Amino acid sequence: VAAAESYPEELLYHAEHDWARIEGDEAVLGITWYAADALGELVHYEPPDEGATVSKDQSYGEVESVKAVSDLISPLSGEVVEVNQKVVDAPETVNEDPYGEGWLIRIRLSNPSERDGLLDVAAYRSLLEAQ
Amino acid sequence: VQTLRRTPLYEKHVAAGARMVPFAGWEMPVQYTGVIPEHKAVRTDAGVFDVSHMGELEVEGPTAHELLQQRLSNDIAKVTPGEAQYTLITNEDGGVIDDLIVYRLDEHRYLLVVNASNRETDFDWLKEHELRGSDVRDVSDEYALLAVQGPRALERLGLPKARAFTWEMTSLDGIEVMVYRTGYTGEEGVELACMEEDAPALWDFVVGRGVTPCGLGARDTLRLEVCYPLHGNDIGPQWDAISSGLGWVCALDTGFTGAERLREIKERGPERRLVAFRMIEKAIPRQGMAIERGGEVTSGSLSPMLDVGIGLAYVPAGESAPGSEVVVDVRGKPRRAEVVKKPIYKREET
Numbered sequence: 001v002a003a004a005e006s007y008p009e010e011l012l013y014h015a016e017h018d019w020a021r022i023e024g025d026e027a028v029l030g031i032t033w034y035a036a037d038a039l040g041e042l043v044h045y046e047p048p049d050e051g052a053t054v055s056k057d058q059s060y061g062e063v064e065s066v067k068a069v070s071d072l073i074s075p076l077s078g079e080v081v082e083v084n085q086k087v088v089d090a091p092e093t094v095n096e097d098p099y100g101e102g103w104l105i106r107i108r109l110s111n112p113s114e115r116d117g118l119l120d121v122a123a124y125r126s127l128l129e130a131q
Numbered sequence: 132v133q134t135l136r137r138t139p140l141y142e143k144h145v146a147a148g149a150r151m152v153p154f155a156g157w158e159m160p161v162q163y164t165g166v167i168p169e170h171k172a173v174r175t176d177a178g179v180f181d182v183s184h185m186g187e188l189e190v191e192g193p194t195a196h197e198l199l200q201q202r203l204s205n206d207i208a209k210v211t212p213g214e215a216q217y218t219l220i221t222n223e224d225g226g227v228i229d230d231l232i233v234y235r236l237d238e239h240r241y242l243l244v245v246n247a248s249n250r251e252t253d254f255d256w257l258k259e260h261e262l263r264g265s266d267v268r269d270v271s272d273e274y275a276l277l278a279v280q281g282p283r284a285l286e287r288l289g290l291p292k293a294r295a296f297t298w299e300m301t302s303l304d305g306i307e308v309m310v311y312r313t314g315y316t317g318e319e320g321v322e323l324a325c326m327e328e329d330a331p332a333l334w335d336f337v338v339g340r341g342v343t344p345c346g347l348g349a350r351d352t353l354r355l356e357v358c359y360p361l362h363g364n365d366i367g368p369q370w371d372a373i374s375s376g377l378g379w380v381c382a383l384d385t386g387f388t389g390a391e392r393l394r395e396i397k398e399r400g401p402e403r404r405l406v407a408f409r410m411i412e413k414a415i416p417r418q419g420m421a422i423e424r425g426g427e428v429t430s431g432s433l434s435p436m437l438d439v440g441i442g443l444a445y446v447p448a449g450e451s452a453p454g455s456e457v458v459v460d461v462r463g464k465p466r467r468a469e470v471v472k473k474p475i476y477k478r479e480e481t
Contacts, residue, residue: 041165044433046414066166067348069417
């Protein structure tokens with residue numbers, strides 16, 4: 001069952017509808033409820049390899065619904081330390097819990113100051129309202 | 132600015148929470164709750180699709196039969212009043228201008244239900260070749276069309292079983308409808324044509340019988356699982372009917388437009404063929420993806436019933452036999468797939 005619309009206060013957001021939860025020198029990344037809803041039920045997750053480098057504003061993988069493919073845009077730069085295998089096996093987890101069980105990758109940050117360029121929840125919500 | 136047209140059921144779709152998208156010049160529902168649940172509703176119970184965007188052309192007169200025998204690929208002589216037939220409009224090269232279903236209304240009157248995007252092309256083509264004693268009219272705006280499909284469709288509507296590719300007039304909840312025993316899902320079911328102004332009441336009746344509203348998204352995945360080609364994706368004027376696997380609807384001895392060319396292709400054997408495939412490796416094929424060693428995916432999706440990537444593709448004839456392995460270029464990554472027999476999904480016989 002798809003989750004209800006929400007945008008947690010404690011996350012940082014990227015305009016391409018991705019979120020980051022910073023935990024020390026690492027960050028957990030995922031896509032927002034808005035992105036998951038727009039795509040519809042996810043049926044495929046093409047993750048990066050563990051150890052790969054991801055760059056801010058660049059694609060690090062793909063998610064697909066029956067009808068659409070979407071690039072995953074990294075809000076921050078770093079090295080992939082973990083891929084959420086649960087989403088590889090059951091991509092619909094992202095629709096059910098986009099900010100919890102539906103996280104996509106964990107990275108070790110290479111440039112922590114990049115966080116200053118991300119949106120807080122208020123800025124992300126006003127971006128959604130403008131669409 | 133081209134404005135999008137709306138079917139008489141537009142308000143019903145919006146009220147039901149549909150996501151509306153542009154399709155062939157129309158604003159149509161792509162989904163209500165989701166492609167996968169709608170798809171499964173049709174495979175296990177019953178679903179209803181608004182297909183009022185499709186075109187309806189009427190051909191009438193003492194020479195209507197002759198006109199259609201010349202311009203349609205299948206043998207119209209096999210269709211008696213009350214029956215219907217799947218057929219093609221082909222060009223001189225045997226390319227597929229459109230695929231359609233022709234219903235014989237009475238001795239000298241036929242109804243052609245054609246793809247929305249080809250309505251004008253088909254009309255112009257037939258009009259151009261009109262014979263003395265045949266009249267071609269575009270009656271699309273007079274009718275609404277609902278497809279009600281699924282193993283429980285007849286039971287939910289209270290309709291008796293009937294032979295596929297026949298039609299009859301009946302009344303449903305006081306509404307006059309033409310019941311066509313045809314569909315695009317591979318399931319038992321009907322298509323219901325009614326006057327445009329009756330469409331909202333007919334929709335309410337059908338949905339009130341517990342039939343699930345379904346959008347174009349599920350319509351596409353349902354037809355792909357059973358390998359019904361989609362004009363504009365899998366078939367078109369650039370591919371001849373033999374290569375497209377539609378030789379079975381080409382009665383070459385009737386002398387229709389393109390028949391000679393198709394006979395040559397059939398005798399020589401086509402260079403490539405439209406085949407069905409399923410992915411061996413985990414990936415979802417999409418329209419336009421290249422097949423290594425030649426060929427192209429023309430339709431691709433995840434199969435909701437099989438939970439695997441499936442598609443239709445043109446491949447070299449030598450690699451078109453079921454069991455052949457092909458490699459799909461999935462955005463730069465090679466992914467293995469196997470050519471399979473059509474249909475890809477077959478309902479279990481009970």
